[in-house]
Amino acid sequence: MAIEDREVTVVVNGQERSAAVEPRKLLVHYLRDDLGLTGTHIGCDTSQCGACSIMVNGEAVKSCTMLAVQAEGSEITTVEGLGSIEHLHPMQQSFWEEHGLQCGYCTPGVIMAMLGLLKENPNPSEEEIREGMEGVICRCTGYQFIVSAVQKAAKLMAEAEEQKEETLVANLVREGTHNG
Amino acid sequence: MANVIGASLKRKEDPRLLTGNGRFSDDIQLPGMLHAVILRSPHAHAKIKKIHAEEALKSQGVVAVYTGKDLEGKIGPVPSSWLVPDANLKEAPQYPLAIDYVRYVGDGVALIIAEDRYVARDALDLIEVEYEVLPAVVHQKEAMQEGVPLVHGDIENNIALHWKAGEVADEIINDAEVVVRESFYVQRVFPSPLETRAAIGQYDAGSGELTLWCTSQNPHIHRMVLSDVLGISEAKLRVIAPDMGGGFGGKIGVYPDEALVGYAARDLKRPVKWIEQRSEHFTASNAGRDEIIDVELAGKRDGTLLAIRVKNTANLGAYLSTMGPGVATIDFGLMITGAYDIPHASCETFGVYTNTTPTDAYRGAGKPEATYQIERIIDLYAREIGMDPIELRRKNFVRKEAFPYTNAQGLLYDSGDYEKPLEKALETLNYEELRQKQRELSKQGKLIGIGFSTYVELCGFGPSEVAGAIGFQGGVWENSTVRVHPSGKVTVYCGTSPHGQGHATTFGQVVAEKLGIPMDDIELVFSDTKSISMGWGTYGSRSTAVGGAAVSIAADRVVEKAKKIAAHELEASEEDIVFENGKFQVKGVPGQQRTFQEIAKSANMAWNLPEGMEPSLEAQSFFKPENFVYPFGTHAAVVEIDKDTGEIELKRYVCVDDVGRVINPLTAEGQVHGGIAQGVGQALWEGAVYSKDGQLLSGTLMDYALPKARFFPRIESAFTETPSPVNPLGAKGVGETGTTASIAAVMNAVMDALKPYNVKDIEMPLTSEKVWRAIQDGEGN
Numbered sequence: 001m002a003i004e005d006r007e008v009t010v011v012v013n014g015q016e017r018s019a020a021v022e023p024r025k026l027l028v029h030y031l032r033d034d035l036g037l038t039g040t041h042i043g044c045d046t047s048q049c050g051a052c053s054i055m056v057n058g059e060a061v062k063s064c065t066m067l068a069v070q071a072e073g074s075e076i077t078t079v080e081g082l083g084s085i086e087h088l089h090p091m092q093q094s095f096w097e098e099h100g101l102q103c104g105y106c107t108p109g110v111i112m113a114m115l116g117l118l119k120e121n122p123n124p125s126e127e128e129i130r131e132g133m134e135g136v137i138c139r140c141t142g143y144q145f146i147v148s149a150v151q152k153a154a155k156l157m158a159e160a161e162e163q164k165e166e167t168l169v170a171n172l173v174r175e176g177t178h179n180g
Numbered sequence: 181m182a183n184v185i186g187a188s189l190k191r192k193e194d195p196r197l198l199t200g201n202g203r204f205s206d207d208i209q210l211p212g213m214l215h216a217v218i219l220r221s222p223h224a225h226a227k228i229k230k231i232h233a234e235e236a237l238k239s240q241g242v243v244a245v246y247t248g249k250d251l252e253g254k255i256g257p258v259p260s261s262w263l264v265p266d267a268n269l270k271e272a273p274q275y276p277l278a279i280d281y282v283r284y285v286g287d288g289v290a291l292i293i294a295e296d297r298y299v300a301r302d303a304l305d306l307i308e309v310e311y312e313v314l315p316a317v318v319h320q321k322e323a324m325q326e327g328v329p330l331v332h333g334d335i336e337n338n339i340a341l342h343w344k345a346g347e348v349a350d351e352i353i354n355d356a357e358v359v360v361r362e363s364f365y366v367q368r369v370f371p372s373p374l375e376t377r378a379a380i381g382q383y384d385a386g387s388g389e390l391t392l393w394c395t396s397q398n399p400h401i402h403r404m405v406l407s408d409v410l411g412i413s414e415a416k417l418r419v420i421a422p423d424m425g426g427g428f429g430g431k432i433g434v435y436p437d438e439a440l441v442g443y444a445a446r447d448l449k450r451p452v453k454w455i456e457q458r459s460e461h462f463t464a465s466n467a468g469r470d471e472i473i474d475v476e477l478a479g480k481r482d483g484t485l486l487a488i489r490v491k492n493t494a495n496l497g498a499y500l501s502t503m504g505p506g507v508a509t510i511d512f513g514l515m516i517t518g519a520y521d522i523p524h525a526s527c528e529t530f531g532v533y534t535n536t537t538p539t540d541a542y543r544g545a546g547k548p549e550a551t552y553q554i555e556r557i558i559d560l561y562a563r564e565i566g567m568d569p570i571e572l573r574r575k576n577f578v579r580k581e582a583f584p585y586t587n588a589q590g591l592l593y594d595s596g597d598y599e600k601p602l603e604k605a606l607e608t609l610n611y612e613e614l615r616q617k618q619r620e621l622s623k624q625g626k627l628i629g630i631g632f633s634t635y636v637e638l639c640g641f642g643p644s645e646v647a648g649a650i651g652f653q654g655g656v657w658e659n660s661t662v663r664v665h666p667s668g669k670v671t672v673y674c675g676t677s678p679h680g681q682g683h684a685t686t687f688g689q690v691v692a693e694k695l696g697i698p699m700d701d702i703e704l705v706f707s708d709t710k711s712i713s714m715g716w717g718t719y720g721s722r723s724t725a726v727g728g729a730a731v732s733i734a735a736d737r738v739v740e741k742a743k744k745i746a747a748h749e750l751e752a753s754e755e756d757i758v759f760e761n762g763k764f765q766v767k768g769v770p771g772q773q774r775t776f777q778e779i780a781k782s783a784n785m786a787w788n789l790p791e792g793m794e795p796s797l798e799a800q801s802f803f804k805p806e807n808f809v810y811p812f813g814t815h816a817a818v819v820e821i822d823k824d825t826g827e828i829e830l831k832r833y834v835c836v837d838d839v840g841r842v843i844n845p846l847t848a849e850g851q852v853h854g855g856i857a858q859g860v861g862q863a864l865w866e867g868a869v870y871s872k873d874g875q876l877l878s879g880t881l882m883d884y885a886l887p888k889a890r891f892f893p894r895i896e897s898a899f900t901e902t903p904s905p906v907n908p909l910g911a912k913g914v915g916e917t918g919t920t921a922s923i924a925a926v927m928n929a930v931m932d933a934l935k936p937y938n939v940k941d942i943e944m945p946l947t948s949e950k951v952w953r954a955i956q957d958g959e960g961n
């Protein structure tokens with residue numbers, strides 16, 4: 001017997017979105033079918049492939065392992081929330097430059113999983129990147145150029161971080177002079 | 181733009197894929213769309229006594245249920261497209277849904293259509309099928325024996341085909357100084373693209389047009405076959421392959437499921453979407469390989485090879501797939517001599533029906549198997565006569581001077597220089613030193629192995645006359661139109677159908693170079709039968725060698741016409757016009773020039789064209805190559821085996837491939853990496869496991885081991901370039917080389933490591949347990 005639909009509200013890529021869904025609906029289906037965010041893909045039915053990886057409250061999660069109702073009130077980032085075609089996120093840019101994708105089906109999930117990795121370990125070794133990919137499968141690339149892409153992204157993101165800090169320090173100094 | 185061919189450009193297709201803007205099948209949402217699921221047989225062999233669908237039909241949201249009986253006379257059987265001649269081929273009709281009997285686990289039994297995908301799946305449990313379970317047969321050699329169950333009652337001994345090529349007289353084998361014999365099993369594996377299969381049908385009752393989006397590597401073949409199956413004019417059937425998450429051969433086949441979706445959309449006059457589940461994919465989508473190969477290699481003690489005699493017993497599954505019959509026959513049997521000048525060869529192939537999912541082409545299709553047997557047996561031969569495996573290979577290589585070379589099975593190898601990549605690979609490996617190190621480490625009790633595969637591959641399918649002669653139901657030429665708009669921007673239409681290979685980039689590079697315009701001015705159109713008149717798709721590493729060649733020729737034709745217009749406008753003779761960097765220039769008269777864009781406008785406006793010339797600037801090429809192309813190279817693997825656990829570590833992987841002229845080294849290397857991962861996967865981890873009664877035990881991603889990132893070292897890849905004379909680009913094919921070469925390279929490395937135990941073969945995949953057992957049972961233990 002059908003159980004009544006439930007309204008699920010989340011903040012996705014900075015926007016509040018809601019839809020009424022069956023309580024049994026998977027988060028990945030909610031994102032794709034109800035919110036139209038089809039960048040997140042489905043590659044399996046046993047939680048092995050990682051194609052569905054997204055960020056939920058800042059953590060990389062396989063969105064096929066969660067129900068939509070469990071995500072109520074959470075903050076979600078999908079690949080659509082990273083960069084745009086005109087302004088790619090450093091991770092996307094690195095995948096592009098290093099040829100880290102072929103068919104591109106695994107890519108959004110791999111990117112989210114690797115962002116999760118860099119959050120925990122901003123400067124991973126090749127081995128750590130390969131280990132960090134345990135939860136994702138890419139059938140096209142043989143992984144090597146994905147590794148290169150993640151290495152490059154780590155570098156770009158560290159540089160950006162540094163720059164941010166430098167600007168921050170510069171601003172503080174300026175403010176200090178100003179106040180003094 | 182000059183020198184674009186050969187440049188490692190970033191891919192045009194990536195920004196949209198990187199930002200979630202791809203459009204894969206399941207991303208397509210149409211108003212009023214229904215969802216389909218297919219109820220599949222849980223038995224490998226059974227008689228369908230009755231199907232009770234009433235409960236399902238009563239369920240809220242279920243729109244329709246179709247069974248095989250409902251569709252009788254309404255949809256035809258889905259035929260194979262490779263009717264290998266002189267093979268006593270027996271094709272059993274495969275109806276889109278089973279009518280009286282199911283013949284493998286996964287055989288379609290009923291089609292359920294519902295308003296929602298969850299509801300559709302719920303309905304699977306509401307259909308009750310009464311089966312009378314029958315004995316099944318799974319193994320191909322067993323299936324040929326007397327008294328075993330017949331998959332199709334009227335096909336004796338389950339033999340679908342019996343094919344022979346070449347002749348090796350018994351005396352040659354009997355009188356030879358050395359004969360090495362071995363039986364290899366190239367096990368059944370799953371292509372496993374990360375996106376499963378899918379189909380979406382939409383019927384326009386007004387125009388009578390049926391649009392079918394489906395995961396197809398060859399939408400025009402789908403159109404050709406399905407128009408017949410569905411009884412709809414090709415002019416009214418539009419097949420579109422949207423973005424696809426890989427194919428690897430698994431999406432060549434025209435499957436019953438696509439016919440069902442098209443039928444239902446037309447019958448219900450509503451869009452219908454079917455998305456295959458991963459676990460469903462393992463039984464419902466064609467598998468690859470599954471060939472038992474018995475080899476005899478005969479020659480002299482000095483290493484001169486004289487003859488190879490091969491028997492292949494191939495498991496074709498319960499039905500003949502689209503390309504299935506050609507894999508273990510033509511693709512395999514004509515390539516059994518590999519890169520070696522072996523004067524006598526013969527191959528006998530049995531294609532056998534069993535109660536398993538059909539097998540079809542999988543990355544390399546027959547060539548990985550052919551390479552596997554010759555590269556494995558040549559190592560055993562070297563061992564037998566106490567020669568270094570490299571020396572034996574060198575001694576028997578087809579000489580550089582011998583090209584074009586006709587092999588013992590009658591194939592004409594287009595061009596080659598087999599020493600070159602071998603040299604380069606040995607250098608990269610530091611071979612002599614490595615052997616030295618191996619000996620030292622072995623004294624410390626370590627098991628290190630070095631293995632090679634010096635392959636040659638047949639690809640670039642192919643010459644139409646040959647296709648006809650070998651029973652392939654297709655023309656396999658290629659088609660491209662280069663259309664120049666008034667602004668000088670260009671749209672290129674192609675008959676191949678990429679799904680990860682990056683042809684929008686590589687073909688774009690060809691056009692950019694030819695027309696001297698920026699990459700950003702070029703749009704590529706693929707995979708839609710409505711905008712592209714005809715084409716034969718992407719498989720068999722044919723896209724660049726055949727499709728890219730068509731693009732190149734069409735672009736040349738555009739330049740030819742543009743030159744005439746430029747000459748006319750500049751009042752010069754055509755011979756005095758040079759075209760360089762996008763400009764038509766009168767020789768020796770600086771400033772007297774027209775840009776490509778100016779001519780594009782002139783051609784489209786037609787205000788002042790040469791006498792008798794038709795307006796517009798557009799050219800088409802239908803390119804029919806005169807031969808296949810034959811890439812080659814050397815792959816080498818270094819492994820270390822843990823004696824106590826049998827665990828294998830892949831320490832190094834070196835490959836030097838010669839794929840003719842390389843259009844984009846970056847994407848070419850990507851293809852090589854991906855191919856290697858799949859070949860190594862076959863050698864070490866992947867393998868279908870069926871129970872005796874035909875249940876697939878490795879039917880989910882939990883049970884089937886797809887390679888992970890941490891299993892691989894950094895691949896050391898390089899290219900040499902020996903152009904092909906067969907097409908104007910000089911290109912061969914790169915998509916399958918990695919898979920073709922790597923299975924044997926890794927296996928040879930493992931066998932080399934286990935030499936102290938005199939192990940000659942272990943059945944793939946080489947799980948730790950099997951390796952450990954081989955060590956335990958080996959000599960000296």
Ligand code: FES
Binds near residue numbers: 041044063064
């Ligand atoms: S879809 Fe495969 S892990 Fe989620």
Ligand code: FES
Binds near residue numbers: 106138139140374425
């Ligand atoms: S790029 Fe195709 S699965 Fe990763």
